Amino acid sequence: WPASLPGHGYETEGLDALREAVAAGYRRRGLPTSPGQILITHGAHNGLVHLLRLTTRPGAPVVFDHPTYPQAIDAILAAGGRAVPVALPDGEGEEGWDVEGLVSACRSSGAAMAYLVLDHNNPTGRMMRASDRTRLLAGLKGSETLLVLDETLVELTLSGPPALSASAVDAPRIVRLGSMSKSVWGGLRIGWIRADRALIQRLAQSRASFDLGVPILEQLAAVELLNDGGKALAGRRPLLRARRDHLRARLAERLPEWVCPRPAGGLSLWARLPAPISSALTIQAEVEGLRLAAGPRFGVDGAFERRLRLPYTLPEADLDEAVTRLARAAKKVGRGGKAVTATRPVAVY
Numbered sequence: 001w002p003a004s005l006p007g008h009g010y011e012t013e014g015l016d017a018l019r020e021a022v023a024a025g026y027r028r029r030g031l032p033t034s035p036g037q038i039l040i041t042h043g044a045h046n047g048l049v050h051l052l053r054l055t056t057r058p059g060a061p062v063v064f065d066h067p068t069y070p071q072a073i074d075a076i077l078a079a080g081g082r083a084v085p086v087a088l089p090d091g092e093g094e095e096g097w098d099v100e101g102l103v104s105a106c107r108s109s110g111a112a113m114a115y116l117v118l119d120h121n122n123p124t125g126r127m128m129r130a131s132d133r134t135r136l137l138a139g140l141k142g143s144e145t146l147l148v149l150d151e152t153l154v155e156l157t158l159s160g161p162p163a164l165s166a167s168a169v170d171a172p173r174i175v176r177l178g179s180m181s182k183s184v185w186g187g188l189r190i191g192w193i194r195a196d197r198a199l200i201q202r203l204a205q206s207r208a209s210f211d212l213g214v215p216i217l218e219q220l221a222a223v224e225l226l227n228d229g230g231k232a233l234a235g236r237r238p239l240l241r242a243r244r245d246h247l248r249a250r251l252a253e254r255l256p257e258w259v260c261p262r263p264a265g266g267l268s269l270w271a272r273l274p275a276p277i278s279s280a281l282t283i284q285a286e287v288e289g290l291r292l293a294a295g296p297r298f299g300v301d302g303a304f305e306r307r308l309r310l311p312y313t314l315p316e317a318d319l320d321e322a323v324t325r326l327a328r329a330a331k332k333v334g335r336g337g338k339a340v341t342a343t344r345p346v347a348v349y
Contacts, residue, residue, distance in 0.1 A: 010212055013204045014040025014192070015219045021226040022192050030165035036197045039204060040214050043191040044152045045071050048115065051175060051193065052079035054206050055146055061109035063102065067270075067298035069122045069150065069305070072115055082250065083300050084109050088124060099132050103139030111269035113146045119163045123298050123309040124270045125263020127157070133169045133177035145173070152179040152191075155233055157265040158241040172196060180222055182267065184232055190214065190222040240267065243312040247319050251310075254327040260310070269310040276305035277333050284329040290322055 013019065017036035025229035026033035038260035041047040058063060058080030064072065076083060086101045097118075106114050118128040128136075140147060154163045166176070193203060207213075225232055247269060248260050259272040273281070278295035285292050295304030310326075312319065 009218075010211050011040075011216070014038065014214060015216065015223070017223045018190075018219045018226070019192075019224050022194070025178075025226065026166055026176075026194060030167040031170060032195060034197075037200060039193045039195075039200050040219060041191045041193060042211065042214055043181055043189045044150060044177040045075065045191070046189075046211075047177045047191050047193045048072060048148065048150070048348045049075050049079070050203050050207055050210065051146070051148060052076065052081065052113070053210065054203060056081050056112045060112035063105045063109065063111045063114040063145070064100055065097065065102075065121060066300070067118050067121075067123055067295075067304055068115070068117060068296045070293065071088075072150070073300065075134050076115070081113070082109075084111060084175060085303075087284065087302050088121070088126070095126055097128050097132055099135045101269070102136060102338055106140060106143055106145040111145045113148055114140075115150065117150045117153070118155060118169070119151055120266035122150075122153065122266060122308075124266050125261075125266035125268065127163065127264050130168055131347055133164070137169060137171055140173075141171075143173075147171070147174045148177065149174060149256065150177045152177065152182045153266045154178075155183045156237065156240065156267065158237060158244060159262070161292075163265075175199070180225065183236070184225055188218065188225075189228065190218055190224065231248040238284065240312065243314070243316060243319060246316045247310065247312040247323070253331060254323050266312055267311055269312065271308045273308055274307045277330075278305045278308050280309065280333050281326075281329055284333050285326055288325040288329045290325040290329065292326075 016035060018040055019038040022038045022040075023033040023035050039047070041050060042290055052075055060081055061084045062076045062081040063084045063086060064076070066087045073083065084105050086105050089096060089098060102114065102116075105111065118133065120127055149169065157163050176194040177191065177196065180188045181191070182251075193200070195203070212344055244263070248262060251258055251260050251271070257274040260269045263269065282292045282294040293309055295307035295309070296302050298304055298307075298309060314322065
């Protein structure tokens with residue numbers, strides 16, 4: 001880091017060394033990438049905000065998979081975008097995406113942007129199949145929709161084959177968001193945008209009214225972690241795998257009426273509850289000293305009252321205690337818990 005001190009410290013697009021380290025990661029995944037195609041941001045969420053500010057006018061439709069990352073919905077609405085959710089198949093044993101629904105929503109609404117988490121969707125953990133990705137690209141060919149892929153969880157495959165080569169989904173109007181907050185540590189607010197050089201330059205120019213770049217020390221730490229040969233992730237994946245399976249086992253013992261599919265990756269379970277009590281349950285859980293996000297937090301218009309996101313990032317002993325408190329809260333709420341939800345505006349196509 002002393003080599004960085006003589007300079008002014010303002011790196012609008014990010015440190016060259018970090019941009020190269022990020023670009024190298026894409027190349028390893030089969031996607032030729034130069035440092036000039038990378039913009040370093042304060043996490044992936046910050047990257048999405050920059051993209052929305054630059055490319056989405058107030059009232060413009062923005063398509064997203066439903067459920068999805070709640071802060072993404074907040075960012076879309078804060079930018080004046082019109083929420084256009086496309087539900088993930090949710091029947092017993094169903095998985096995957098409604099590709100035809102996504103394509104139809106983008107084309108019929110004239111969506112400015114589609115924000116999708118194809119690799120371990122947050123909160124469900126599911127991953128889109130290669131055949132569906134091919135159909136999605138074919139369906140959007142020639143459209144004006146900017147396809148923004150949130151890949152913050154792409155490195156956290158815990159079961160089955162690893163995430164697909166990045167080249168499986170690539171086209172001029174595809175932008176990728178990445179981050180170190182999920183794969184390494186939430187406190188390391190380093191993310192990035194991968195896009196064509198022209199868009200990166202426009203983003204770098206527009207960010208001056210929003211922020212002046214990312215702190216250099218954090219970027220230097222990120223360079224070291226990205227160039228460690230995968231050591232940090234090599235230790236994190238087996239830990240998460242064990243905790244995922246441990247949490248599912250404890251839930252099966254204490255809350256057998258709940259259905260908790262085993263996600264292929266990511267950081268959480270997406271539990272199906274026996275009644276629409278998610279909001280009431282999370283309120284009672286907080287009384288028990290357990291803070292959780294209710295199902296409706298991951299959607300719009302009060303959806304997902306029969307769902308609950310359960311992270312498995314804590315040590316096993318803490319997960320045991322969490323399940324004990326959750327079971328106690330569930331018993332107090334029962335099946336008749338009155339749901340109190342905050343709704344968001346929603347457009348239906």
